[in-house]
Amino acid sequence: MTEAEIYEFDLNGYIVYRNLIPAADLGQINGILDAKFTADTKDHFGFMEWDPIFLELMAHPRTLRIMRTIIGDWLRLDHAYGIKLEADSVVHDNLHGGLRTDQGEHQYQWAYGKMWNGLIVIMYALEDVNPGDGGFICVPGSHKASLNSYKPPVDSHLVVNPSLKAGDMLIFTEALVHGTRKWTSKQRRRSLLYKYSPGYSTWGPPENLQPLRDLARTDLQRDLLRPPYVGQRSPIIFPEVTQ
């Protein structure tokens, strides 16, 4: 991350990177989802086992380079799921998360000249999100708020609904107060959320990752899918970023 990007993430608790997923990969991923979705597929759905491209996306070199700054050398995938919304989807407008929520796991601290984070979300947009569409919302800066007894209403001037283009990546810390608003666009929302943790901690049950580990094709994928532990854990060997 550049100094400007670190400044922005520190200030707001989230940051958007443009054009992370090329158009050809977007087409392939949307095609896989089209083929896999059934009438029973819920708005929040698991997708990681549907195609090897999803494990490749977990280990995307540019994303991992950014995660290295945000989480550090021992990061791991915690869990992943997708969100699909349409205008008739039932969404209960909500804001949740915040500093030291979920048993204190959602953390954000600067020490020794760098940031220390807990659970971090990478959200890839597979379709555009235009101003006022709804979907992901957050309260910029709330990852450093001093009051946790108060959350603003979802229509407060303090709440933003970031616009995205298909292929963009939005990163936020779960220490940020964030949530979802009703989807109002005639176009669908499709997002993939990959959540990463430091190597020493977990949010989801780590045994859920074993089936994915069995599917992993590279040492990097297997290393990212290790359960949480500290002793004798080797750091991730970060891939070269070529694009």
Ligand SMILES: O=C(O)CCC(=O)C(=O)O
């Ligand atoms: O993207 C959204 O609509 C909300 C995501 C969320 O609440 C979460 O990741 O905890």
